[in-house]
Amino acid sequence: MYEISICHLYPDLLNLYGDYGNIQALIRRLEWRGINVQVHPVSIGDPFSPDSYDIVFIGGGQNYEQDILHKDLLKQKKKPLTEAVENGTVFLCICGGYQLMGKYYKLSSGTEIECLGAMNHWTIGYEKRLTGNLVFKIEGLKQQSDSLVVGFENHSGKTYLGDGVTPLGKVVYGYGNNGEDGYEGARYKNVFCSYSHGSLLPKNPALTDELITLALKRKYRDFVSLQPLNDKIEAMARENMIKRLIRS
């Protein structure tokens, strides 16, 4: 029987806009297919072992919370997290979690906050927040003909991608990474970063299944593909927003 081990990083601190919904979507879609799943909360002071997890989730937080975990992240978790990224562990990093994976976050005051540096992107803070519904297109998203992903963004940082990192998708509606270049999120190895919460995974099951498939393929050589599920309600929710935002 297959088994997937999920690490929820700083669940007590990075859990701002319904981030737990992403964990819940992973759990349910694994369970519905009879795949065992375990979720391990890893917070301040807890060790993070780079080989223990198949999927790592990092959510968003307010500046206040990010301040609290900053020392632990850089002193205790930087090395093993970078190792996990390099060895192909599947990551989903949303909003603040996305920013933390990059090189630095420069506040609007000019102060530069060092981040993990596991990926080559950086974020610059602005006074004006980029807030609203977000629709973007992920090329090659299986099981979903239009490849459109629906969410909600709310960030004051603008993120820019450097060499080696590719955008996760193209913005169709909303701001995305910075509201300037038309891209949303970032991809590096098996790391998926996005500004989209809402929650992202429950209403975009094709993306959820992509993460699960990658994790299973990496862990089990004999794994071929996921059993399809009835995603009628999810499709209706997505359609409702796409119709309203784009086709109106």
Add this chain to the structure above:
Amino acid sequence: MKRIIKLLRLYTALFIGKLAIYVCRIAGSGGTSFPGRIAMKIYPEILRTIGSGYRIIMITGTNGKTTTARIIEQILRENHIKYVANKSGANLVSGLVTTLISDVRLKGTPSSPTALLEVDEAAFKVASKYVHPAVLVVTNFFRDQLDRYGELFSAVESVKEGILNSPDTTLVLNGDDSLCASLGRDVKNPVIYYGMDNIPGFEEENGINLNNDASYCLFCKNKYEYLYRTYSHLGSYKCPGCGFQRPEPLVHISRVPAMTGEFTTAVINTPSGNFEANINLPGFYNIYNALAAVTFAEVLGFSHDKTVKALACFESGFGRMESIPVDDKNIQVILIKNPTGLSQVLKYLSTVDRPFVICFMINDNTADGTDISWLYDVDFEPLKNMQNMIRRIFASGIRAEDMAVRLKYAGIFTDNIVIEKNNPAMLDAALNTLNAGETLFILPTYTALLDIRKLLKKRFDLKNFWQ
């Protein structure tokens, strides 16, 4: 000459404001903010000028403003105090101005000398530039509409700024909420705290605490240690770093002898003696609202007898557990605004002892919060565990489908979820699903409440919401 022009402008503003209120009501809309907005255009200082004649009581905080105001209102009534209140829940500055204009005489003097005003957290800061309440009651701070406020702490900071503008205001603060209690630190104001003792059976299980709004000290960022929790981040906390801790409450609840689907009995301890009271509204979180109101009564030195009477008979606000009998069935409307509020409502539903139907009405207009991801911050476990009691769950409103997805991922059987965006059709179907003696719980977001209230009013002849 300048003075005369100023006076003329004031009278014009009052006259036009009153006229606008009158016209709006005739037209059948509440007109609860618009008249104030026009009056402020004509005479920007209107709140200061007419507000100075009133003894003002303000209530702010994330949840419980309206219910606390309704209880205080009843307490004022029992004590024969003439008051005016913003009953409609229009709690931005324009709403406060509208309320005062509706009461003030044309020459600018109050006809009811006490004003009971619930105020939006951010609006309080603005209002405090013009008027200073005699008493400010703060209920709590939870994450709420972050698309509008940005971060949770900005709400706390707004209220703090307003307090710094009002150094003579007596503060009535929820000491069990570390964010709320922080307002009482380093201020010159007289401060009175209220709280709940550690009551066996009410302590919140320490499961995954999704609402980590205040796990860490606001002052020094160490993790709080809790002696007990009542719900969410409320309870008896202490910071091991700087020593900031739950202040000793002057008014506190020591026992809860009964809690039913209709009312709660609580033993309330005050410096002037202890007494038992029935709170005419179910739900654990309403105990806190009652406690806030009782503490207010204590500040004003009202007799316990009258407070007890008020607690037993106050009318809950528009859409706040408002009950509507329909033949041999019942409808209860409970406004949902944010994760903590909805989690508490679900906890309340788990105490209902007859099968029922739920309808979630989720809109994403500006007043609701345009971001609906808060639905994923809600603990739906109680709902999952009482599926045998739920005859059907309807999902309605602009984001009905998203609500259905949320329920699906909470582990609710999808066969039992019906998406119905047409309100009259939903209402008929829901009522038809019920047997005699059972209740339909309608849980709308703010603008969905306005919609469903209109329909219910038409069908069942209810009061207007501003009354």
